[in-house]
Structure formats: structure tokens, C-alpha cells
Amino acid sequence: MRENLAGVSSQSMAFTDCMKPIDLSTEKKGIKRKNWRNRIGFLLKTKSSQSILHLMRNRPYRPTADDVNEWAQSFDTLLSHKYGKVAFCIFLKSEFCEENIEFWTACEDFRNHTSRKEMVSKANSIYEEFIKSEAPKEVNLDFHTKNAIIQSLHEPTATSFLAAQRKVYSLMENNSYPRFIHSDLYKELCTAARGEGKHIKS
Structure with missing residues (x-):
């Protein structure tokens, strides 16, 4: 991952790409967390008739640990990976800036x-x-x-x-992408990709 991303925290990042007042409410934050937890369950299922953005439909696929680790190397790498892009879309939806x-x-x-x-x-x-x-x-x-x-x-x-x-x-690369890499969603993706995420429910 690029050096300028090291040590970046969601608290220190400017939310210029998703500046919508309603996002800051406690209620909305709770809803956002629930939403991505529901959607990540679909993403990590090895077999599912459910779909995320029509990319997962009937595909018995699960991102490998190498896949997920590579998403943190650069924003280009994340977007060039079909399921990395899907995961990033889920994150943006949770922040209401898809x-x-x-x-x-x-x-x-x-x-x-x-x-x-x-x-x-x-x-x-x-x-x-x-x-x-x-x-x-x-x-x-x-x-x-x-x-x-x-x-x-x-x-x-x-x-x-x-x-x-x-x-x-540039807005996504400098704002949303670092937050995605440091998010609980990404951490759970890493855990699940290592075969430790069976507890995550859809």
C-alpha cells in the first residue's frame, strides 16, 4: 500500500466526497453498519442465488486472501478486480456516496x-x-x-x-479508498478470506 496511506484513520480523513449532513447522525451510522454487514454476507458466501450488483449471481466464488490483500496495494488494483470493486461499492453505499x-x-x-x-x-x-x-x-x-x-x-x-x-x-482515491482499507468491512473481508469468517451471517 502506498506510503501516504500509512497511519491514515477515518477520524483524520476529510469527508469531502460524502458530505451529506444526514450521514453524521447516530441513527444513520447504525443503519449503515447493519447494511454493510448484511451485504458482506452475500459477498462472502461460496454458493448463493443472491447477487450483488448482478456480479455475484449464481457464482460460487469467494475472494482469496491474496485477492483481498492486493486490494490494499493501490486503488487501481482494487478497481481492476471485479469483486474488489463490488466490495468498494458496498462500502460507498454504506457511506451514502455510491x-x-x-x-x-x-x-x-x-x-x-x-x-x-x-x-x-x-x-x-x-x-x-x-x-x-x-x-x-x-x-x-x-x-x-x-x-x-x-x-x-x-x-x-x-x-x-x-x-x-x-x-x-482522485476524490475516491484520497478519501473513500483509505477509509475502506481501514474499515471494519475490509477487516472482515480479510478474516473471511483466510477462512475464518464463517461466523458472518447474511
Whole structure:
């Protein structure tokens, strides 16, 4: 894991990526803990008809100890691992800021489109869902970045969302990712991956 992550604690991290007042209430914290405990049970099951983000459906899979340890090496490594990304999504949902990873994923998908019609449609969909003011999953972007996206909506290119995607990526890497690696969720994943997590219930 990168040196700048050493010694980072959830108390010292700035919660700039998930700044929603309701998150700070004791009641919500209790709900969040319960939610991730329920979801981690599905993640760690070796056989389950349940699914997490449609990636786990009918897959008798359990992350190995090496898999889970590698997730702490870098944010890129975590996101490049299918189930590492799922675990990170669960964590973001527990913090009520899953819109960041959803936006990043939408931008990745956007770059796979080649036809102008598809790009225009997808670009406008991303704008409506994540960029415009009061969007249902609005991400934290500055005016200049938002304005550049607006200007490109009629003639989008593969790089139309690149600046915004990089900003959100950096936000997750510097804030949510260290908290994930130091979270109880990650610790339980490590324990379960070593074969000691049978007590975790779904």
C-alpha cells in the first residue's frame, strides 16, 4: 500500500466526497453498519442465488486472501478486480456516496461507444444523472469542469468526461479508498478470506 496511506484513520480523513449532513447522525451510522454487514454476507458466501450488483449471481466464488490483500496495494488494483470493486461499492453505499463509483463506471462505459448517436445519447444520460444541478446522483465537480461538459454535449468525444472522471477518481482515491482499507468491512473481508469468517451471517 502506498506510503501516504500509512497511519491514515477515518477520524483524520476529510469527508469531502460524502458530505451529506444526514450521514453524521447516530441513527444513520447504525443503519449503515447493519447494511454493510448484511451485504458482506452475500459477498462472502461460496454458493448463493443472491447477487450483488448482478456480479455475484449464481457464482460460487469467494475472494482469496491474496485477492483481498492486493486490494490494499493501490486503488487501481482494487478497481481492476471485479469483486474488489463490488466490495468498494458496498462500502460507498454504506457511506451514502455510491454516486462517485457509479459515475466513474458510467464514464468508463461511455468511452466504449463509437457511434455518434450512441455517444450523444450516453453523454446526455450521464449529464442528467450525475452532472446537472440537483441531478439524482450529482457528483462534486467545480463549475469549470461542469461547463466544459455542457459545451460538449452536442458533439461529445471520448474525452468529454475525462477531466470530471479524473477528479472523481482522485476524490475516491484520497478519501473513500483509505477509509475502506481501514474499515471494519475490509477487516472482515480479510478474516473471511483466510477462512475464518464463517461466523458472518447474511
